[in-house]
Structure formats: C-alpha cells, structure tokens
Amino acid sequence: MPNKLEHGDTIGIISPSSPVAAYCPIRFKRSVKELQRLGFNIKIGKNALNKLGHLAGSVKERAFDFNQMVKDPKVKMIISTIGGYNSNQLIEHIDFQQIVENPKIILGYSDFTSLLLAINTKTGLTTYMGPSLLPQFGEYGGIDPFTFYWFNKMICSGDLNGKLLPSSRWTEEFLLWDKEDIRPKKYKINPGYLTIKEGVAEGKVISGNMGAMLSLAGTQYFPDFKDKILFLEDDPEETPGSIDRYLTQFRHLEVYNKITGLVIGRFHSNVGFSDDYPLSEIIIKATEGFNFPIIINADFGHTDPMATIPNGINAKLISSRGNSKIKFIN
Known part of the structure; x- marks a missing residue:
C-alpha cells in the first residue's frame, strides 16, 4: 500500500x-x-x-x-x-x-x-x-x-473505509477547453443509484474502463476476477452497440462466473442508449443466468463528480430497490 x-x-x-x-x-x-x-x-x-x-x-x-x-x-x-x-x-x-x-x-x-x-x-x-x-x-x-x-x-x-453515497448533483456538460470553459458547469439533481439485480456481495475491488480492461484480455496483465466486485465505466464516444459488445465479451471471458457483484459508473448521454433497449436491459441480457447484485449510475466515469476507487481493497455491495449501498472496508 x-x-x-x-x-x-x-x-x-x-x-x-x-x-x-x-x-x-x-x-x-x-x-x-x-x-x-x-x-x-x-x-x-x-x-x-x-x-x-x-x-x-x-x-x-x-x-x-x-x-x-x-x-x-x-x-x-x-x-x-x-x-x-x-x-x-x-x-x-x-x-x-x-x-x-x-x-x-x-x-x-x-x-x-x-x-x-x-x-x-x-x-x-x-x-x-x-x-x-x-x-x-x-x-x-x-x-x-x-x-x-x-x-x-x-x-x-x-x-x-466508508460508504460511497451518491452525490447530490451531477453534470455531463462539456465546455470547449481554452475557449468556453470560463464559467462553472451546469449541474442536475442526481437521482442516485439504479438497482438492476438485488443482493449482497463482498469482495476486493477491481475497477477500470471497459475497453481498456478488455485490451488486456488474454495477457498476463488481465486481472484475476475471482471473488471481486467489478467497477466498470466507459467513454462518451462509445455506442449502445459497443457497450453491449464489451459486456458480452466479459461473459465469454467467464468474468461473470467469478465476480460477486457489479457496479457500473454513470454514462454520458452521448452514448445514446434507447428507450426500447436501455442500458439496464443490455446488462440483464449480458449477465443472464447469474445472480450477483448489480447497480448502475454510480459516481465515476466520464461525468462529474467522481469518486476515487482503490483497486485491491475490500468492499461490500448491498443492492436493493431504492436503498443500494457501496461500502469500502480496509
């Protein structure tokens, strides 16, 4: 440490x-x-x-x-x-x-x-x-x-140690650097976590950008996911199709066979998830057959604000409708 x-x-x-x-x-x-x-x-x-x-x-x-x-x-x-x-x-x-x-x-x-x-x-x-x-x-x-x-x-x-509670507000506004970023960004009220699958999980944290993490697949640098709580985020330049592909690749790599829980960081609206096939449905399909708890819209990724998440420390995830919690334990 x-x-x-x-x-x-x-x-x-x-x-x-x-x-x-x-x-x-x-x-x-x-x-x-x-x-x-x-x-x-x-x-x-x-x-x-x-x-x-x-x-x-x-x-x-x-x-x-x-x-x-x-x-x-x-x-x-x-x-x-x-x-x-x-x-x-x-x-x-x-x-x-x-x-x-x-x-x-x-x-x-x-x-x-x-x-x-x-x-x-x-x-x-x-x-x-x-x-x-x-x-x-x-x-x-x-x-x-x-x-x-x-x-x-x-x-x-x-x-x-401590609970990662949702921020009270968030923003995805981008002001062109060196030209438009001469005022504070406009914030929105944060509705908090969205529960996808309920349950309780404990394990060590492993976190990263989906594409960056998958670039290590098949190498000696790819993480060991056994008994881990997986924290994932990705870029505004991604699409619903690419996110679906990444989450499916994690399935084929048998990552879901090993992890105890999944936390997804808040996506920028530029990704463009549709109302008829939203992110929640993409995740449910990709993780079909697995029962670990899943929450999305956590405060990390390519929107602000963001938490600092340490790889390798212990954590507990409690996923329940309207009362999901993330707790870091050292």
Whole structure:
C-alpha cells in the first residue's frame, strides 16, 4: 500500500496516451495551479506536452516519463493528464520490480486504467481509479467538492473505509477547453443509484474502463476476477452497440462466473442508449443466468463528480430497490 499524500509532497504529471494537454495550455496551467493551491509541489514529465498523432509522443517517450516518476524518491503520486488511447503500449516498457521497490500513488481513469490494472495485477499494489489532471483539477473554479472529498479521503487521509453515497448533483456538460470553459458547469439533481439485480456481495475491488480492461484480455496483465466486485465505466464516444459488445465479451471471458457483484459508473448521454433497449436491459441480457447484485449510475466515469476507487481493497455491495449501498472496508 503506498503512503498517503501529504501537503508539500510532489505530484508527477505524465501523459500516457492522449496529447490533449499540448493543445490546451490554459487548461493545463489551471490544473497545475489547482494542485499547487491544494498544497502540492509539481513535477511535469519531460514529454507530458508532446504530440504525435493521437498520442503524447512515442512509446519510449511516454514510458520514459512514467519510469522517471517511479524512480524519483521525491515524487509521491503519479497522475495522468487525461485518458485517450494506448496506455497499454507502455506496459512492456515499465519495470514492475522498480514499482514494488518505490511504491507510489498512481491515479487516473479511462484509458489509463489499463496501466493501473496491469500494475495491480503484477505487483499486488493498490492503484486508484479517480480524477485526472485536466478534466477534474482543471475545472473552472476548482475541483468539484464531491470529487475532492473522495480524493482527499482515499489519497490524502489514507482513509479507505466508508460508504460511497451518491452525490447530490451531477453534470455531463462539456465546455470547449481554452475557449468556453470560463464559467462553472451546469449541474442536475442526481437521482442516485439504479438497482438492476438485488443482493449482497463482498469482495476486493477491481475497477477500470471497459475497453481498456478488455485490451488486456488474454495477457498476463488481465486481472484475476475471482471473488471481486467489478467497477466498470466507459467513454462518451462509445455506442449502445459497443457497450453491449464489451459486456458480452466479459461473459465469454467467464468474468461473470467469478465476480460477486457489479457496479457500473454513470454514462454520458452521448452514448445514446434507447428507450426500447436501455442500458439496464443490455446488462440483464449480458449477465443472464447469474445472480450477483448489480447497480448502475454510480459516481465515476466520464461525468462529474467522481469518486476515487482503490483497486485491491475490500468492499461490500448491498443492492436493493431504492436503498443500494457501496461500502469500502480496509
């Protein structure tokens, strides 16, 4: 278990996949200033602002930044600027033994979860699915209070116990970075969790982006799902068909034979689930024949706010109509 992050500690910033940070300098600077306002020192990776097509530099450049942050004794946490595609390219270029000898808090979501899952699988160290630099710390007016609460609780306080209650409000509004993001986003009332299948589950947490997680299938980095509670999220660019395909692939990989419960993060409306075949029906079909509890619309994924979810800690899921609960237990 990495040590908790304290005021005055150094956070290392890397871009393991997308080059968006290079195209949004105002948002990037604002994100860095927010972390500094919260009391942290910042180290920016040498290649964090590179761009090479859809990537923030070559594989070697991106892996170099990650490895340098791992080796630097002053860096206590590594955070990704944003998601994107192809963080999994870095996996074969990182030294897992070096990570074990120099444990860090490693934080991010979306595409970066392929790396988080590989590290957790190979080392057993806790990794954290949670806010990334640009989307959350770069918000106009600062990080959302709910997002900060869970970041502070899990990362700074090191308190891995507690109930993950639904946020009171949420937003999916996107304001074009460096042009339109000059006001707070508009929020909606959060109706809370939606129960798909009732029941009670206990197990260790495994969390990640569906596509990123499935990119590890068939490799030594794919997680062991036995007796796990699975937390899944995915992008606004996905479609009902692609989500259906991913959830079916988990079935074919016999993941549902092993897990004790399933929690799905809130999807952006751009995914476009239809009224006649909504997400709930897609999930019911994919998990047909299995009786583990399932809830959806939890506070993580590609909407805000989001909780910080530690891979590898114990959790309890109670799924019941109108009263579902998620409890982390360390």
